[in-house]
Amino acid sequence: MNNWKHVDPAMAIQGEEVLRRLSDHGHQAFFVGGCVRDEMMKRPVMDMDITTSAKPEEVMALFEGSIPTGLQHGTVTVRMNGYHFEVTTFRTESGYEDFRRPSEVHFVDQVEEDLKRRDFTMNAIARDYAGHIIDPFNGVTDIARGIVRSVGLAEERFREDALRMLRGVRFASIFNFDIDSLTWDGLLAERDKLSHIAMERVRNEMDKLLSGPYPARGIGLLMDSELLHYIKAPVDLSRLDRSVLSLLDKLPQTTEYRLGLLLLLLGANSADADHKLRAWTYSGKVKDRMTRFLGLHEEVMNHLSKITKDHKQGLRSRHLREEWKLSLLKHGVPASEDWHVIHRLLPQSFYEMSGEEYLLLKELVEHAEEWRNEMGVYSLKELELSGSDLLRVTGRKGGPWLGETMNWLLRQVVTGQLVNKHDILLDAAKKVISDEK
Numbered sequence: 001m002n003n004w005k006h007v008d009p010a011m012a013i014q015g016e017e018v019l020r021r022l023s024d025h026g027h028q029a030f031f032v033g034g035c036v037r038d039e040m041m042k043r044p045v046m047d048m049d050i051t052t053s054a055k056p057e058e059v060m061a062l063f064e065g066s067i068p069t070g071l072q073h074g075t076v077t078v079r080m081n082g083y084h085f086e087v088t089t090f091r092t093e094s095g096y097e098d099f100r101r102p103s104e105v106h107f108v109d110q111v112e113e114d115l116k117r118r119d120f121t122m123n124a125i126a127r128d129y130a131g132h133i134i135d136p137f138n139g140v141t142d143i144a145r146g147i148v149r150s151v152g153l154a155e156e157r158f159r160e161d162a163l164r165m166l167r168g169v170r171f172a173s174i175f176n177f178d179i180d181s182l183t184w185d186g187l188l189a190e191r192d193k194l195s196h197i198a199m200e201r202v203r204n205e206m207d208k209l210l211s212g213p214y215p216a217r218g219i220g221l222l223m224d225s226e227l228l229h230y231i232k233a234p235v236d237l238s239r240l241d242r243s244v245l246s247l248l249d250k251l252p253q254t255t256e257y258r259l260g261l262l263l264l265l266l267g268a269n270s271a272d273a274d275h276k277l278r279a280w281t282y283s284g285k286v287k288d289r290m291t292r293f294l295g296l297h298e299e300v301m302n303h304l305s306k307i308t309k310d311h312k313q314g315l316r317s318r319h320l321r322e323e324w325k326l327s328l329l330k331h332g333v334p335a336s337e338d339w340h341v342i343h344r345l346l347p348q349s350f351y352e353m354s355g356e357e358y359l360l361l362k363e364l365v366e367h368a369e370e371w372r373n374e375m376g377v378y379s380l381k382e383l384e385l386s387g388s389d390l391l392r393v394t395g396r397k398g399g400p401w402l403g404e405t406m407n408w409l410l411r412q413v414v415t416g417q418l419v420n421k422h423d424i425l426l427d428a429a430k431k432v433i434s435d436e437k
């Protein structure tokens with residue numbers, strides 16, 4: 001059949017082969033969930049989930065090499081010519097004592113029963129091999145109207161898995177949908193249950209929201225609902241200025257830029273960013289990048305105020321340029337890129353600074369890239385003189401003097417006082433060493 005338009009055609013062929021084999025053996029089988037929703041919305045489909053009347057052991061028997069991913073919940077991962085499909089037996093769920101997962105799962109014979117346990121109407125649509133749609137909760141209409149609506153009673157769906165509240169906000173954000181009013185009321189009534197949800201799952205939703213096309217909408221909904229008060233590492237969004245939220249949508253679509261701006265808007269600082277981001281289960285890489293970005297931001301702000309205080313108009317640009325380059329050595333090029341992309345967008349009202357400082361900031365934003373490129377070298381490794389060269393030529397023993405001298409040379413090269421040539425660096429190094437003696 002392969003009438004999927006937003007799926008890798010080879011994956012669709014293999015997925016349909018799974019459906020065909022199941023139905024040849026007397027089972028019902030459908031595509032379901034995100035793939036059906038995204039195809040309808042003309043969005044790229046990344047994976048295809050399948051729901052079937054076949055029991056997990058029947059699925060395992062039909063597909064050689066399949067993996068029993070979550071047998072107790074009825075899920076088997078079927079491998080088909082290099083593609084993987086999660087195949088789950090029609091089921092109902094009950095006993096959600098922990099607001100996270102069902103304690104009991106019952107396999108059922110009707111796909112409609114299975115669709116009933118799903119979170120939102122747009123995710124409760126099944127599609128068969130021929131492309132026919134089964135849509136008992138009018139998900140197709142809700143998609144067309146742009147509405148996030150829970151299947152049945154919102155309170156029940158959210159008590160079954162409290163993460164669904166954040167999923168609802170995430171869907172409203174990335175699709176720019178409205179949340180149906182009863183679903184919203186249910187969310188407000190059950191929001192405290194979010195405290196039972198692991199931060200990894202919360203962060204995963206936040207990352208998807210932040211890297212989508214309309215993060216400002218999502219953050220606005222989080223502010224309205226106060227959902228983040230109830231997570232394990234609570235965040236107070238009440239201080240956020242809604243008028244600058246729209247800037248989030250203007251940044252390139254990556255979690256890091258948006259997170260960086262959000263941290264700035266929340267008044268975060270480099271000293272406690274690591275600790276806070278750890279509580280959010282962010283990776284070492286993200287923590288490091290955000291801490292450096294905030295560190296650079298703080299340093300630049302200090303420089304602006306110092307330069308306007310200490311230097312006359314005509315000398316300010318030169319100092320600004322030097323300080324920028326030295327800051328880059330400390331915080332790294334990626335931090336400078338983050339800083340530049342974000343500060344290019346921020347309006348004057350964001351900054352609490354004098355007009356003079358703001359003029360200097362504008363100048364930095366204008367020249368940030370040019371000055372960065374001018375540096376030529378960004379680390380000790382790139383100097384034409386190494387620490388071991390220096391030890392050998394001077395015949396001295398290693399010690400703090402070596403690092404100090406090498407870093408001094410790097411600063412001299414970066415600020416244009418010395419040319420990065422072996423002999424020039426060596427002469428300059430010998431001179432400072434003998435001056436210090």
Ligand SMILES: Nc1ccn([C@@H]2O[C@H](COP(=O)(O)OP(=O)(O)OP(=O)(O)O)[C@@H](O)[C@H]2O)c(=O)n1
Pocket residue numbers: 032033034035049117118119120123124161163164167
């Ligand atoms: N808390 C959840 C998570 C998932 N589902 C159901 O399981 C399907 C598959 O879930 P998942 O793959 O996590 O999400 P998708 O809806 O496919 O969307 P995305 O991949 O964007 O998260 C969903 O469509 C929905 O029908 C649910 O009812 N409740």
